[in-house]
Amino acid sequence: MLDKLKPAQEETPDIVAADWIAALNGALATGSADDLAVLFAPDGHWRNLFGISWLFATFSGRHSVAAELSQRAGKVRATGFRIDDRALIPRRAVVAGREVIEAVFTFDTSHGPGTGAVRLLPGANGHSVAWTFSTMLDFDSICDAGSARAADGIHARDFAAPDWIEQRQVARAYADREPDVLIVGGGHAGIAAATECKRIGLDVLIVDRARRIGDNWRLRYRGLKLHNKTPVNHFRYLPFPQTFPDYIPKDKIANWLESYVDIMELDFWTETAFEGAAYDETTQRWTVTLQRAEHTRTLHPKHIVLATSVSGTPNNPEIPGIEQFKGRVLHSSKFAAGREWSDRSVVVFGTGTSAHDICQELHAVGADVTMVQRSPTMVVNVEPAQLYDRTYLGDGPPIEVRDILNSGVPLPVMKIAHKLITDEVKRLDAPLLSRLERAGFRLEFGEDGTGWPLKFRSRGGGYYFNVGCSELIADGKIRLIQAADIAGFTADGLALKDGSQLNAELFVLATGYKGLDHLLAKLFGDDVARRVGRVWGFDDTTQELRNMWTRTGQPGLWFTGGAFSQARIYSRFIALQIAAIEAGTLSKHLT
Incomplete structure (x- = not known):
């Protein structure tokens, strides 16, 4: 394959990136791991965020990358890699102390369109090789392709029908239906996951013990502010206004969460305690016990997302x-x-x-x-x-x-x-x-x-x-x-x-x-806790956070948490996997 790559020296970043992508397409077409291996640096890495196969893992070393990529790309028909210069014109950058050419690309799979990024280094004989290569399904394109926005172009209305607020009140009550997804914890991570699940077409309900949305921030000590700057912490679909300060105070964050839930029309039950749940393998649903004021409510969602924060329990x-x-x-x-x-x-x-x-x-x-x-x-x-x-x-x-x-x-x-x-x-x-x-x-x-x-x-x-x-x-x-x-x-x-x-x-x-995993036995029983294992901290095999944003050893149980940026980036992958499971294109069990 090296003869298909032009020397990188004196070439502009866009040409170098285009040549490498063309060589990648050629190597994938042959299905040869050897052809792929020469396209990666000896210390190259591939991070797959459910882009090529339903897998969240990082592979390191050119031969490991090539073997995994050649095997998995064929199964999902990953083809048509192309530079996405509308998103980013390929450019020179310094990453981890090394000068690279950085580019964003798109591609096609049987699961839907994908996107990713590559960082190229000069290789042997002046040919460029990939140091980092990442792939993910393009959530926004998938949702846009399947969306059916309500036709509101006609002003005519049925004045006898329930209006918008009445419809929202009925929807929030869940009197005549079960949610597809129950999210336990109404902080930024739970809200982000609910937003993405709703966008992809899932029926999702958030429950939280707090009296008011945002109280997990509002009720903390007076001097609390976010310690990283506002541009890092934006929410999807509704970024913070430019008038927000660099470091956002806790009460401003609390009010933003409350407003975001309202604007995104998320179903949210406050003053609701999640008492525990049991999974029925036959119906593939949970039986969930919720305590709301003086009343006990039982729900039967297909999926539970535990969003009680990686640092939520004192x-x-x-x-x-x-x-x-x-x-x-x-x-x-x-x-x-x-x-x-x-x-x-x-x-x-x-x-x-x-x-x-x-x-x-x-x-x-x-x-x-x-x-x-x-x-x-x-x-x-x-x-x-x-x-x-x-x-x-x-x-x-x-x-x-x-x-x-x-x-x-x-x-x-x-x-x-x-x-x-x-x-x-x-x-x-x-x-x-x-x-x-x-x-x-x-x-x-x-x-x-x-x-x-x-x-x-x-x-x-x-x-x-x-x-x-x-x-x-x-x-x-x-x-x-x-x-x-x-x-x-x-x-x-x-x-x-x-x-x-x-x-x-x-x-x-x-x-x-305490971390997310300490609640498992209490809320779900010892068997579920053993099946899931540790949550958070890095797994030596996948090089990713344990049990976060991916299927766990317990079907129908998911975890989310972390910083604002992590919730923004990774929540969509929970939604994608759940939607694929409900569509029958992905097993609930890890494989």
Whole structure:
């Protein structure tokens, strides 16, 4: 196949990309893994997001990529790869420290149209080879092709018929039908999944314990804002207005969620507790018990999407001796405002983002604050922290194209890129980090120095975006002690190993949250929990997050969560798979 590739030297990016795509089509036509292998770098990767086969996995190494691609492309008749210069004119870029030619492409499969991205490197004899190659089904094209928008062009109406609001009230009641999909959890991830399921034609209902849509943000501590910039966090179909601030406050997010649900006409039950569910293999439906005020409601959806957040259930660890303390003990999720603690002593256990924000708020109202560090933590100033999201910042293509490019970065390349960014961040933040270490703060920067995004994907926390609390700690205005310095608890606070006593009226446990999988046995039983296994964190085989946005070991049970950008990008794949299962083109079981 190499003779079909023109030398990349002196060629423009569009020619290089077009030549590589032509060679790819030729190799796929032969069905030869050997012909495909020469098109990929020795350390090349293919990330398949349900684009070629119903599989979510990354393959690494040219021979592994070629073997898998040749086998799977034939089964779904993946053909007609072509550069999509309407989305992105092929361009030179630097990714993970390497100069590449970056292009977006489209293609055809028996499952529907696809899209993806490729990043090319100069190869042997001047021929270009793919370093990263990603494929996904084109959700928007699939939905547009199958849509049947209601014909509202005629103004004539039946004045005796129910109007729009009456129709919405009837639809939300589910008095005479069952939802195809029940989404448990009405935060941004659940709402995003519901939006995509509805768009593809599924009947979907969201349930949440909260009294009001958005309360999962609205009821958190006063100073909370998003710690990455607005362009990263847009919702599909309805991006934030340009008037929104760079870092959106929690109440503004809460109100946006409420408005989004209304505008997208999503069926949403508030003040509804999901008590558990059992799956019937014969009917292939769940029996779900919901508690609504004083009434119990039973539903029989075909699918359940658990969207209770990867960090949604407070982790209240067993702390030996804490029962000796006679003051108040609150988990950070229950800490609403620092004002009532003005001029009082508070100890905050933890050094993640919530712990820092709460300490800073308490200090601002005049409280005497002590932070207890339990384990080393990454600290990064909030502006340098945005370097990890630079795909979305500044001028460039529309967010839909940026999502294709971003999701096309496989885990091994992401690790390289993030290590380089973390090194840059540490250099920019060096003065502050030195001051923190002198104050006794223990720092770390993720596995192999890869920074906060992979810490979030592996453990859901362990970092802080500094917006001023680190300076307070470095200056001694917020007291810092290590958990190892505590000898025990007393009625009035802490006894320290140096013989001193630290009095307090409140302990705040900023000890993080439990993951999605901890609820499985409680809500679905031990058998389901065993079938599903761990949720979140990377799987060594697929190099993807475990059980997220894909079929699980339990038919009809799905998981979603993560950052705003993750919900935006990956929710469509849940909708695609469920729609394919209902159409009979995809098994409920993993194969």
